[in-house]
Amino acid sequence: xxxxxxxxxxxxxxxxxxxxxxxxxxxxxxxxxxxxxxxxxxxxxxxxxxxxxxxxxxxxxxxxxxxxxxxxxxxxxxxxxxxxxxxxxxxxxxxxxxxxxxxxxxxxxxxxxxxxxxxxxxxxxxxxxxxxxxxxxxxxxxxxxxxxxxxxxxxxxxxxxxxxxxxxxxxxxxxxxxxxxxxxxxxxxxxxxxxxxxxxxxxxxxxxxxxxxxxxxxxxxxxxxxxxxxxxxxxxxxxxxxxxxxxxxxxxxxxxxxxxxxxxxxxxxxxxxxxxxxxxxxxxxxxxxxxxxxxxxxxxxxxxxxxxxxxxxxxxxxxxxxxxxxxxxxxxxxxxxxxxxxxxxxxxxxxxxxxxxxxxxxxxxxxxxxxxx
Amino acid sequence: xxxxxxxxxxxxxxxxxxxxxxxxxxxxxxxxxxxxxxxxxxxxxxxxxxxxxxxxxxxxxxxxxxxxxxxxxxxxxxxxxxxxxxxxxxxxxxxxxxxxxxxxxxxxxxxxxxxxxxxxxxxxxxxxxxxxxxxxxxxxxxxxxxxxxxxxxxxxxxxxxxxxxxxxxxxxxxxxxxxxxxxxxxxxxxxxxxxxxxxxxxxxxxxxxxxxxxxxxxxxxxxxxxxxxxxxxxxxxxxxxxxxxxxxxxxxxxxxxx
Numbered sequence: 001x002x003x004x005x006x007x008x009x010x011x012x013x014x015x016x017x018x019x020x021x022x023x024x025x026x027x028x029x030x031x032x033x034x035x036x037x038x039x040x041x042x043x044x045x046x047x048x049x050x051x052x053x054x055x056x057x058x059x060x061x062x063x064x065x066x067x068x069x070x071x072x073x074x075x076x077x078x079x080x081x082x083x084x085x086x087x088x089x090x091x092x093x094x095x096x097x098x099x100x101x102x103x104x105x106x107x108x109x110x111x112x113x114x115x116x117x118x119x120x121x122x123x124x125x126x127x128x129x130x131x132x133x134x135x136x137x138x139x140x141x142x143x144x145x146x147x148x149x150x151x152x153x154x155x156x157x158x159x160x161x162x163x164x165x166x167x168x169x170x171x172x173x174x175x176x177x178x179x180x181x182x183x184x185x186x187x188x189x190x191x192x193x194x195x196x197x198x199x200x201x202x203x204x205x206x207x208x209x210x211x212x213x214x215x216x217x218x219x220x221x222x223x224x225x226x227x228x229x230x231x232x233x234x235x236x237x238x239x240x241x242x243x244x245x246x247x248x249x250x251x252x253x254x255x256x257x258x259x260x261x262x263x264x265x266x267x268x269x270x271x272x273x274x275x276x277x278x279x280x281x282x283x284x285x286x287x288x289x290x291x292x293x294x295x296x297x298x299x300x301x302x303x304x305x306x307x308x309x310x311x312x313x314x315x316x317x318x319x320x321x322x323x324x325x326x327x328x329x330x331x332x333x334x335x336x337x338x339x340x341x342x343x344x345x346x347x348x349x350x351x352x353x354x355x356x357x358x359x360x361x362x363x364x365x366x367x368x369x370x371x372x373x
Numbered sequence: 374x375x376x377x378x379x380x381x382x383x384x385x386x387x388x389x390x391x392x393x394x395x396x397x398x399x400x401x402x403x404x405x406x407x408x409x410x411x412x413x414x415x416x417x418x419x420x421x422x423x424x425x426x427x428x429x430x431x432x433x434x435x436x437x438x439x440x441x442x443x444x445x446x447x448x449x450x451x452x453x454x455x456x457x458x459x460x461x462x463x464x465x466x467x468x469x470x471x472x473x474x475x476x477x478x479x480x481x482x483x484x485x486x487x488x489x490x491x492x493x494x495x496x497x498x499x500x501x502x503x504x505x506x507x508x509x510x511x512x513x514x515x516x517x518x519x520x521x522x523x524x525x526x527x528x529x530x531x532x533x534x535x536x537x538x539x540x541x542x543x544x545x546x547x548x549x550x551x552x553x554x555x556x557x558x559x560x561x562x563x564x565x566x567x568x569x570x571x572x573x574x575x576x577x578x579x580x581x582x583x584x585x586x587x588x589x590x591x592x593x594x595x596x597x598x599x600x601x602x603x604x605x606x607x608x609x610x611x612x613x614x615x616x617x618x619x620x621x622x623x624x625x626x627x628x629x630x631x
Contacts, residue, residue, distance in 0.1 A: 187439060192484060
């Protein structure tokens, strides 16, 4: 019964897309060269050798006697400071220096890297060897994530993608629910042998399948477009960089990837179900538009208002699927924290989804009390 | 058999809309329909007539399960229907049409799937419903190419495939030309022979006269007359249903004025 309804809804969308396809193609044909030109013009110039002023290294005060710091000017080191460990860490956090050499509790030498991007350069330059030359203790290189919080765009891009998804869900739910309602189709469906729950679930799944399909299609188009630019526009670094970012983001999610994915899917489904219910229950079209606008637009600005740190212990955020998605995305992408568990979020999102579907089934029943005209 | 016993539907009234002089306002509530009793036997076509806002469509929506009554009971084949329970009756709303992106038979097939038919059963039941409504000649035609009369027949076939225990038709020939109306009347008469009880809400007095055995005349949510169509015509000193409705309405206006 549910499958039959989903088939019908998807057929409706497919027919509509087919009608609009020539228009899409015209837009694509007109816009592609323009986008290509724009992209060419905005590509970053090829990297040119920059006259690096050199790097600054801080060394823990009590290590001073252990190290022989001879001839460091020749290795590209601009300055070496000696300070207490706490002051060095603070300087690293404030990005006032590039590296700090400190000792660990077990007596190891630890090289803290302020700007993790420069680790490779640093190792290639064999500065570690140089620094360690005065001691027999091996140096452990560790990344000190200075100023990463608030500087990385990854969570905000992810958030923008999630909100764009929600806006699209809003559009599709309007197409599949409000229009059906206005045309009288939904009323006939409710009077048919189809149960209220099956109507609710089928509408929700049809919305999610459509939105999911559209995003996969968009992803493929963007991928092909980027690959095209890389091939013809000598911008392979764009692709390489993108792939690198993905790999890096993915590595932080190995522990509970499945829970993470389920959590986000359940969260987005909850949002979709809420939007379907809005379309089902509110009688006035203008009020529906107003509600969905006020629901969607502020979501874009949530990351500006709520600091990511608030999600470190995101127990309060699990109350709301929307905020939960943001919490999960931000925390996972920013921290890459293996200890962060998505299971509680997933469970709460699933419970929320079930509750919203149940409310939706009741709201389908409420349609019975719509005025006949 | 479909029976409605003591059906009342009321809504809470906002304070500013309350009018003690309005016969449908009782205290804080507005009564859309009040204590309506109606029984339709298999093979019978029962007409509901009355002015705009008299409660005709509300009765039909309650019987279809699209609106819940404030009090009263609906019996389908002698069994009382619980709140939120599917009635198993077919409802043809005045607003609504075929899905424009599906052929005539696909429209019927979709409702067959909702009724639980699959595979060969679905094909057979679709063909039977189409044949019963005389739609087999245009089963692969898209709705935009069908005339209004043909569309309504397909809509009826869509209801028939769900094996309804009764049919509720809300102004099915509204806006149809004379030929289309006559063709549709033929279809309904054919349908009545299949022993399905039918309730027909209509503004078309000729249609009611041609199709209905009994009728219910609703006035401001209450039953003004219920019984044989011929008795209604005779009681209002008329020769046609249209004339009888007019005379009855004048009488009601006079009573209200006094």
